[in-house]
Amino acid sequence: MTxxxxxxxxxxxxxxxxxxxxxxxxxxNLAELHAGLREAEGSTIxxxxxxxxxxxxxxxxxxxxxxxxxxxxxxxEEALAERMAALDTRDYPNLEALKQALLETLAPLEAEPDRWxxxxxxxxxxxxxxxxxxxxxxxxxxxxLEDFLExxxxxxxxxxxxxxxxxxxxxxxxxxxxxxxxxxxLAELGFEAQAKSLAELNPYSGDLESLRxxxxxxxxxxxxxxxxxxxxxxxxxxxxxxxxxxxLQRWRTGGxx
Amino acid sequence: MSSPYAEYRKIIxxxxxxxxxxxxxxxxxxxxxxxxxxxxxxxxxxxxxNMVPMLNELGVxxxxxxxxxxxxxxxxxxxxxxxxxxxxxPLTPAMQKAYWEVTDLxxxxxxxxxDKPLVFIHDPQPGGLLQKLKKPGQKWVxxxxxxxxxxxxxVWKFLSSIMEEYDASVFSHPxxxxxxxxxxxxxxPSIDPLSDKNKPLPESFVRRTLERYHLDPARPLITQxxxxxxxxxxxxxxxxxxxVKKTHPSVQLLLAGGAASDDPESAHILxxxxxxxxxxxxxxxxxxxxxxDLEINALQRASTVVLQKSLKEGFALTVSEALWKERxxxxxxxxxxxxxxxxxKTGYLVHTIEGTAVAIRHVxxxxxxxxxxxxxxxxxxxxxxxxxxxxxxxMSLFLSVMNPxxxxxxxxxxxxx
Numbered sequence: 001m002t003x004x005x006x007x008x009x010x011x012x013x014x015x016x017x018x019x020x021x022x023x024x025x026x027x028x029n030l031a032e033l034h035a036g037l038r039e040a041e042g043s044t045i046x047x048x049x050x051x052x053x054x055x056x057x058x059x060x061x062x063x064x065x066x067x068x069x070x071x072x073x074x075x076x077e078e079a080l081a082e083r084m085a086a087l088d089t090r091d092y093p094n095l096e097a098l099k100q101a102l103l104e105t106l107a108p109l110e111a112e113p114d115r116w117x118x119x120x121x122x123x124x125x126x127x128x129x130x131x132x133x134x135x136x137x138x139x140x141x142x143x144x145l146e147d148f149l150e151x152x153x154x155x156x157x158x159x160x161x162x163x164x165x166x167x168x169x170x171x172x173x174x175x176x177x178x179x180x181x182x183x184x185x186l187a188e189l190g191f192e193a194q195a196k197s198l199a200e201l202n203p204y205s206g207d208l209e210s211l212r213x214x215x216x217x218x219x220x221x222x223x224x225x226x227x228x229x230x231x232x233x234x235x236x237x238x239x240x241x242x243x244x245x246x247x248l249q250r251w252r253t254g255g256x257x
Numbered sequence: 258m259s260s261p262y263a264e265y266r267k268i269i270x271x272x273x274x275x276x277x278x279x280x281x282x283x284x285x286x287x288x289x290x291x292x293x294x295x296x297x298x299x300x301x302x303x304x305x306x307n308m309v310p311m312l313n314e315l316g317v318x319x320x321x322x323x324x325x326x327x328x329x330x331x332x333x334x335x336x337x338x339x340x341x342x343x344x345x346x347p348l349t350p351a352m353q354k355a356y357w358e359v360t361d362l363x364x365x366x367x368x369x370x371x372d373k374p375l376v377f378i379h380d381p382q383p384g385g386l387l388q389k390l391k392k393p394g395q396k397w398v399x400x401x402x403x404x405x406x407x408x409x410x411x412v413w414k415f416l417s418s419i420m421e422e423y424d425a426s427v428f429s430h431p432x433x434x435x436x437x438x439x440x441x442x443x444x445x446p447s448i449d450p451l452s453d454k455n456k457p458l459p460e461s462f463v464r465r466t467l468e469r470y471h472l473d474p475a476r477p478l479i480t481q482x483x484x485x486x487x488x489x490x491x492x493x494x495x496x497x498x499x500x501v502k503k504t505h506p507s508v509q510l511l512l513a514g515g516a517a518s519d520d521p522e523s524a525h526i527l528x529x530x531x532x533x534x535x536x537x538x539x540x541x542x543x544x545x546x547x548x549x550d551l552e553i554n555a556l557q558r559a560s561t562v563v564l565q566k567s568l569k570e571g572f573a574l575t576v577s578e579a580l581w582k583e584r585x586x587x588x589x590x591x592x593x594x595x596x597x598x599x600x601x602k603t604g605y606l607v608h609t610i611e612g613t614a615v616a617i618r619h620v621x622x623x624x625x626x627x628x629x630x631x632x633x634x635x636x637x638x639x640x641x642x643x644x645x646x647x648x649x650x651x652m653s654l655f656l657s658v659m660n661p662x663x664x665x666x667x668x669x670x671x672x673x674x
Contacts (some may be wrong), residue, residue: 015276017649019657020443022434055640123406123590127431129443132657136668139279156272170665203404 005106008188011181013151015138015159016166018054018131020047026125030075030116033067034106036128042095042131046169049089049098051131053204054161066126067102074124080109089204097171133166145191146229148182149219157208164203164211194218260451268450269645275535277649278374282486283668284652287659288318289375293384294334296323296672298515299377299484299546300446300574301402304647305367306515307449311648322370330359333380335522340412341381342488342569348412348641357385364516375655384419385658391422399423399550402446402571404592406432411433422660429593440661442654445596447512447647448577448638453550455581459556466555473509477621480511480560482553482575483567485526485544487515490566490589493610494541495533497566501613502539505621506642513543513556521604558582562627566613567591577642580604587616597642 023044025032037045052064063069063085063125072081090097111115138153138159152160168179178184178199187195197218203211266274291309293301305321312319326334333352340346348356360441364386371390375398378384387397405413405428417435420426427442428434432440438604448455467474474482481500491512498510512530527544533542545552557563563579563586570592577597579586586604588594600606640646653654660666 006296015279015639017276017280019650019653022428022431022443024434024436024439024441026432026434027284041664123432125432125472127434129431132653132664132666134280134653134656134666134668136279136283139275156276158272 008185011142011148011185012133013138013140013142013159014162014167015156016133016135016162017158018133021130021132023128023130025128027128028119028125030077030106030109030118032081032124033070034103034110036126037099037103037106038062038068040099040128041130042099043132044128045099045102046121047129050165053165054158067126068147070126076119077109077115080105090103090202133170135162137231142185145186145189145219145222148186149216149222152212152216157212160203160208160212160215164201164215248253259449261338262311262314264451264588265645268388268639269643273645277645277652278315280652280656281312281317282464284317284655287375287655288320288373289322289377289655290371291319291377291379292324292371292383292386293321293379295323295658300572303449303454303574304446304644305379305450307452307644308648308651311644312405312651315648315652317652318361320370320373322367324359324363324386325366326382327355329355330382337412337416338403340409341405341416343407343409345409346412348407348415353415359373360385360389377651378423381416381419381618384416387419387422396424397422398654399426401426401428401433404430404433404569404571405435406430406592410432424661426653427654428520429597433607440657442657444650444654445593445642445646446572446574447642447644448574448581449644451536454554455578456554458551458555462551462615463555463559466552467559470511470541470552470556472511472541472556472559474559476507476509477505477561478559479558479562479564480510480513481564481566481619482513482557482578483565485514486522486529487526488567488569490568491526492533493568493613494564494566495530497564497610497613497617498540500611501617501621504618509541511540511541511543511556511560513545513553515545515547515549533556553578558640559630560584562587562617564613564617565589565594566610567594573597574642576604577638580631581638583628583631583635585620585631586634587613587620589613594625597637598634598636602630603637604630 023095025036027036048066063072063081068081068084070076071084083104087098087101087105089098092101138155140155142151163181167181176184176189178195180199183195183199186198198215201214215226289312291305292519293305309319309321333348333355336346336348336352338346361633363383367386371386374395376395377400378386378397380402384399391397412559421438423439425440425442426437427444429445431443450456464474472478481491481494485491494512499509502508507604530542534542555579557579563584565573565576565586565588567573567589568591572593573588576586576588576594580597580603584596587607588598588604592609595606598604598606605619607613607616656666
């Protein structure tokens with residue numbers, strides 16, 4: 001129930017697709033990467049730190065930051081790359097704070113001009129991009145926990161990405177108890193404990209299919225109860241149907257007077 | 258012949274299939290016109306042949322118009338194309354005159370057809386139409402399929418003055434981006450897994466195709482499929498092949514290509530390739546007519562190694578075609594190729610003729626490793642380079658252009674949570 005005692009509005013599962021924009025800005029060394037980062041918009045930081053989470057991970061890269069990948073593969077600055085890859089988005093209240101953390105990781109190298117100014121060969125520059133996100137309903141709506149869990153099992157993975165990773169970044173600054181959409185709705189519905197457990201899941205760990213499995217795992221008891229409920233309903237419907245058909249048969253054959 | 262949208266469901270999965278259809282719903286009632294310079298030959302025509310029907314089936318009314326040219330116009334646009342790839346070839350005043358004369362003629366001919374809310378222009382040939390036909394309220398998008406990472410500056414100045422007037426431009430690789438006043442988008446091209454070029458084929462058809470072109474099915478086959486063009490480096494392919502043949506004498510080489518109606522240079526390159534091949538009977542040069550898609554499909558499937566030895570590339574869809582067929586690929590690290598070939602993961606990237614030879618030998622000597630990479634390659638293409646993803650990206654682009662200056666575009670009812 002909501003604070004005024006009414007039932008919460010249905011939860012509309014949403015999904016998103018992205019358009020990638022090129023900024024035309026590039027970096028050939030750490031100095032230019034630092035300058036580009038300093039002027040980058042949030043949508044640029046988001047693109048280069050999140051695009052691998054939306055994509056498939058069959059290649060199994062542990063390093064999912066474009067900045068870190070470029071530092072490792074093109075600049076051969078492996079130690080810097082590891083420090084950049086280790087930044088945990090959840091430790092920062094917003095993308096601006098994450099950007100500041102990336103800048104701070106780079107800053108100590110400014111004192112070493114050879115490394116700071118060393119350029120990559122032509123063609124291996126870092127290209128700053130940004131993400132435009134188009135958000136729309138995913139075709140599932142939940143009025144209660146049972147609907148919600150059924151949708152969670154079936155909805156496309158991009159919807160999980162949207163509600164657990166992307167939407168919390170868009171929602172920054174709005175007063176709400178939890179960062180992710182699922183937890184806020186579940187809490188309104190009265191499932192405080194599950195909302196809290198869901199909020200504690202790390203959506204950046206593993207791939208999106210494993211995130212779905214982990215999220216559903218929090219509701220094992222509720223899903224079991226829902227399955228029993230559905231099975232009992234089915235048995236009751238089938239029994240009623242069987243009884244009716246038996247009665248009809250008897251009536252046709254004159255067994256019922 | 259394009260395939261019904263429903264047939265892609267088993268390839269891309271139900272969730273993605275539904276998501277694309279749902280996104281298309283936000284473009285219902287819009288109409289788009291695509292414009293390029295040829296209906297046959299080259300990757301652009303091939304994409305449009307399959308994508309235009311798909312957009313229409315999804316409910317996005319889309320038409321396709323082709324400009325008409327004349328020899329001096331296509332000679333000028335070929336020079337423009339080469340110069341955008343970096344070759345220092347000036348676009349002479351006579352060439353510029355031919356370009357604008359033909360643009361005027363096409364503007365008259367296409368005036369009513371291009372009166373749509375969204376006009377999508379592919380490559381420089383029809384680029385000038387905007388100056389003649391754009392109306393207030395219309396959105397014009399320029400789709401650049403060419404590698405413009407290091408263009409010849411005087412010619413880039415000519416083209417960029419045209420491009421800057423577009424509402425947005427689209428490139429295939431981040432390195433092609435330029436400093437421009439309007440938004441630039443990144444969209445990779447694609448292949449159609451159900452087209453004649455890429456659909457599964459019976460083994461018997463593949464065998465008959467090899468027999469028809471006098472290729473020996475018992476010997477390793479190294480293949481490059483590309484139009485005959487200096488930038489595809491067919492002479493470099495022959496040199497690399499000769500290096501491989503020293504250690505693997507049973508190999509055979511196939512250079513399969515053709516000409517496009519908007520490419521006047523192709524006819525001159527073929528004799529040079531034939532001369533370089535000389536009397537070597539293990540080198541096969543096939544000048545295939547347009548619409549030889551089934552034959553190309555069979556030849557790629559029969560190949561032991563597929564090469565793409567390009568010196569410059571917009572994208573090189575032949576790479577995705579080969580990866581989709583789980584063929585080991587050796588390709589130069591130019592243009593959009595590194596997006597498709599992740600070296601050591603989905604194939605082998607090279608930088609020289611010598612490197613090409615070394616990588617081919619490696620594939621011949623390590624077939625199990627090459628096969629594993631090729632399997633990764635097919636999955637990589639399934640996720641990133643199929644026409645369904647491309648169609649989704651174009652629809653996202655249309656919606657982004659219609660909702661400018663927003664980084665989050667909310668479509669449909671708002672989230673209640």
